[in-house]
Amino acid sequence: xxxxxxxxxxxxxxxxxxxxxxxxxxxxxxxxxxxxxxxxxxxxxxxxxxxxxxxxxxxxxxxxxxxxxxxxxxxxxxxxxxxxxxxxxxxxxxxxxxxxxxxxxxxxxxxxxxxxxxxxxxxxxxxxxxxxxxxxxxxxxxxxxxxxxxxxxxxxxxxxxxxxxxxxxxxxxxxxxxxxxxxxxxxxxxxxxxxxxxxxxxxxxxxxxxxxxxxxxxxxxxxxxxxxxxxxxxxxxxxxxxxxxxxxxxxxxxxxxxxxxxxxxxxxxxxxxxxxxxxxxxxxxxxxxxxxxxxxxxxxxxxxxxxxxxxxxxxxxxxxxxxxxxxxxxxxxxxxxxxxxxxxxxxxxxxxxxxxxxxxxxxxxxxxxxxxxxxxxxxxxxxxxxxxxxxxxxxxxxxxxxxxxxxxxxxxxxxxxxxxxxxxxxxxxxxxxxxxxxxxxxxxxxxxxxxxxxxxxxxxxxxxxxxxxxxx
Amino acid sequence: xxxxxxxxxxxxxxxxxxxxxxxxxxxxxxxxxxxxxxxxxxxxxxxxxxxxxxxxxxxxxxxxxxxxxxxxxxxxxxxxxxxxxxxxxxxxxxxx
Numbered sequence: 001x002x003x004x005x006x007x008x009x010x011x012x013x014x015x016x017x018x019x020x021x022x023x024x025x026x027x028x029x030x031x032x033x034x035x036x037x038x039x040x041x042x043x044x045x046x047x048x049x050x051x052x053x054x055x056x057x058x059x060x061x062x063x064x065x066x067x068x069x070x071x072x073x074x075x076x077x078x079x080x081x082x083x084x085x086x087x088x089x090x091x092x093x094x095x096x097x098x099x100x101x102x103x104x105x106x107x108x109x110x111x112x113x114x115x116x117x118x119x120x121x122x123x124x125x126x127x128x129x130x131x132x133x134x135x136x137x138x139x140x141x142x143x144x145x146x147x148x149x150x151x152x153x154x155x156x157x158x159x160x161x162x163x164x165x166x167x168x169x170x171x172x173x174x175x176x177x178x179x180x181x182x183x184x185x186x187x188x189x190x191x192x193x194x195x196x197x198x199x200x201x202x203x204x205x206x207x208x209x210x211x212x213x214x215x216x217x218x219x220x221x222x223x224x225x226x227x228x229x230x231x232x233x234x235x236x237x238x239x240x241x242x243x244x245x246x247x248x249x250x251x252x253x254x255x256x257x258x259x260x261x262x263x264x265x266x267x268x269x270x271x272x273x274x275x276x277x278x279x280x281x282x283x284x285x286x287x288x289x290x291x292x293x294x295x296x297x298x299x300x301x302x303x304x305x306x307x308x309x310x311x312x313x314x315x316x317x318x319x320x321x322x323x324x325x326x327x328x329x330x331x332x333x334x335x336x337x338x339x340x341x342x343x344x345x346x347x348x349x350x351x352x353x354x355x356x357x358x359x360x361x362x363x364x365x366x367x368x369x370x371x372x373x374x375x376x377x378x379x380x381x382x383x384x385x386x387x388x389x390x391x392x393x394x395x396x397x398x399x400x401x402x403x404x405x406x407x408x409x410x411x412x413x414x415x416x417x418x419x420x421x422x423x424x425x426x427x428x429x430x431x432x433x434x435x436x437x438x439x440x441x442x443x444x445x446x447x448x449x450x451x452x453x454x455x456x457x458x459x460x461x462x463x464x465x466x467x468x469x470x471x472x
Numbered sequence: 473x474x475x476x477x478x479x480x481x482x483x484x485x486x487x488x489x490x491x492x493x494x495x496x497x498x499x500x501x502x503x504x505x506x507x508x509x510x511x512x513x514x515x516x517x518x519x520x521x522x523x524x525x526x527x528x529x530x531x532x533x534x535x536x537x538x539x540x541x542x543x544x545x546x547x548x549x550x551x552x553x554x555x556x557x558x559x560x561x562x563x564x565x566x567x568x
Contacts, residue, residue, distance in 0.1 A: 104547050197527045211527050237535065241528050306510040317487065324488075326560055328551035337563050342488040355489055359499055360506050362487045363479075376513050378523030383516065385524055434527045 006031060008170050011076050011224045018075040019064065025057035025075055025119065032077045032121055036168045042144040042153070044162040046082050048122040049089055053077075056119045063117075071116030073231060079169040081160050082123045083130055084110055084215070085204035093206045094138035095128045097329045097349025107204025108239065109173065109215045109232045116231050121169050124159030128351045129320065130175055130208045132156045133183055133423045134413065137353040142410055145188060147449060151407040154184030157218070161188040164218045171219045171228055175205055177212045178308050179402075179427025182439040186402035186452025189441045190218050191225045191469070196459045197434035198243040200229075201236035207319040209312035210241075212431040222440060226251065226466045233462075245460055252464040256290055259283075259468075260395035263295035265425075272405045275451055278443040279401045282453055282472060289471065293399075296391055300384050301425075307384060308428040310364050310377035316354075317361025323349065381432055388433040392458050397468055400426045402439040402452030430456050436465050440472045473511075475503045 006023060008014065017023050036048045063070055080086065083093045085103035092098035110120065127137040135143040135158025143158035145151040146166035153162040157174025161184035164172050174181040176194035185192025193216040200215045207213060217228040235244040261283070266276055283293050300307075325331035325345025332344030350358070364373035391398055403423060413423075430437035436459065439452035453472050457465040480500055484491055491499045526532075545558070554561040 101551050104543055104550070198530075211525075240532050240535075243528065243530060245530075300516065302512050303516060306512050309506070310510050310513065321488075325553065326562055327548075329553075331553035335563050338565060339488075341563060343490050346488050347490040350489070355487075355491075356499065356502050356506075358487050358489065359483055359503060360510075362483050363503065363507070364510075366483065366486065372514065373510065375523055376518060377510075378525060379518035379521040380513050380516055382521050382524035383518065 004031065008167065008220070010221055011073060011170060011227055014075040014170065015070075015072070018060070019070065021064070025060040025064075026054065028075055028077060029053045029057040029119060029121070032169060036079070036122055036163070039166070040163075040168055041149065042146055042162040042166060043141050044124055044143055044159040044166065044168060045079065045122045046092070046094070046125050046140055046159070047090060049086075049120060052089070053119050053121050056114070060117050060119070071118070072227065073113055073116040073118035076113070076118040077121050077170045078113060078118050079121050079124045079160065079163045079172040080110060081126050081157050081172070081174045083126060083175055083206040084123075084173060085206070086110055086120055086123075089123070091123060091206070093129045094126050094140055095349065095351065095354070096139045097323050097345070099330050101328055103204075105204060107215075108201035108236045110204065112232050112234075113228070124157070124163055124172060126159055126174075127156035128354050129206070129316070130156040130177055130180055131316070131353050131357055133179070134408070135159065135184070136410065137351055139351055144410070145407050147188060147407070150409055151449070152187070152410050154187035154407060156180040157184050160218050161185055161190060161192075164188070164190055164220065171217055171224055173215055174218055175208070175213055175215050176431065177208050177312060178431050179424045181216045181218065182402050182427050182437060182452065182454060183423065185218055186439045186441075186450065187407035189444075189450035190220060191222055191438065191440050192216065192218050192452075193225045193229060193438045194430055194436060195229060195233060195462060196436040197431075198241050199233045199247075199436070199460065199462065201239040201242040203236055203238035203242075209315035210319065211315060212308075212312055214431075222438075222466055222469045225438065229462060243460065248463040250463065252461075252467040254464055254467055257396040257468055258292040258294065258394070259286060259397050259399045260294050260296040260391050261399050262298055262301070264297060265301065265400070270404055271401070272445070274406075274445045275401045275404060278451055279453065282442050286471065291471075294395060296395070298387060298391070300380065300387060303380050304384065304428050304432065305424055307377050307380045308424065308432055309360070310373050311381060313357045313361035314365050314374050314377070315361070317358045317365060320350075320354070320358055325349070384429065385433040388429060388435060392435075396457070396464065398429075398456040400454050400456075401442075402426055402454040406445050406449035406451055426454060435459050436462050438465055438469045440469050442472060473504065473507050475500050475507070
């Protein structure tokens, strides 16, 4: 078999090919290194980790040759979003302020993959500090959608989506604060998972909004998503918000489900007609298979994105306070004293969207506005969570399209931040309430643009979420 | 809500960010738009609602108070723009 003919099926079959010596890990790495460098027409990879990937592959081949046990992800070539730390490798959250920064440790989620013999191939472009829905906010340029390069891949994990969609790696990791995995997965025809808040350790994830952020996989199948999820999830003494609940090792065998959806949203004129058509087609498929589908309403639809926005910007303004140009990261050359070091380094280092969010976050936390905005947001978040729990006491899942529209043109919404925020309407609920959610492709527009179908499930019940996701 | 120059002054100071000239007008306009957008929260009655602060139900445990080395001094200094063998260096704080 010519090496370039190797076509990826799924992670289990890659492992089998490695074990049966149909292909060596090193040959696989060489193949994907070529793809990630020469075939990346999308600006997906910021850096390819050639040396460490080759070293890891050689070590894996050695293990196999000597008959040692190998991990569940042996041979998996995985890219990571540029906000995940990998010791001795650069990481920058696609921001100038972290230019040249080298990780001093490895994120627990990434380490869990490596411990199961996955090979980390490189770091992937994203919106700066994971703030955006189009990957147009990266200091290192826009990422293009492999399905149509005039379109955005979605964001903020745009590089993670584009790299897998274009077969530059087998799977990737992203982070999801308000839809940053699910929306780009939907725009590129992939499966994207946001696990339950606290299910995957955030240690080594560059923080955006700490009570929202979760790491999750981009994959070509639900099976691969589940495999990576299981390897990543579980307790971590290095993240005190990471749950100690055991991770189930098997998919739920439940075969009949009740699904709820927001009828008024799906019928709203703001939705792309094809989104609506495909969504209702899938509902018919589910009904025909004996599942129950009920319509429901949600009293806080209008507040979802504003609530997300108030709380995430507040948390971001606090989290990004650490970038001061002193201990690490870029320092302005115009610094004359301590205050100008802070002001100039931050002003030069952060891009416009990050600054905008820091300013709003500072506003909602400032004296005189804290109660009316920040505290108010936390109270509304409680109501949103309770109302979400209420729906999930009557149904197994809340279902929706993942996004109202397919991928849009680069530059189309760049000057209208509010229009971009509305792209998040279906995805933010899972982050506000902490629930797990997964997107799976549900079809394409006439023009061939993919659209996703989202399942939002009960907290810490990913096992049932995967069972439902495999129905589509 | 109208964002005044005084508010911008206060927010930029708290944020340690500079906005000059056109950028100042732009951030002012952006803030006004964003605040109008999030103002819909105030249409919801939240009397008697406890703010949701922690997303985890499990009690947060403190780790054992044991001595350990997470980063060596050399590692901690390795990403600094300006340093010597022992310290982070910053521009002069006090004049002679």
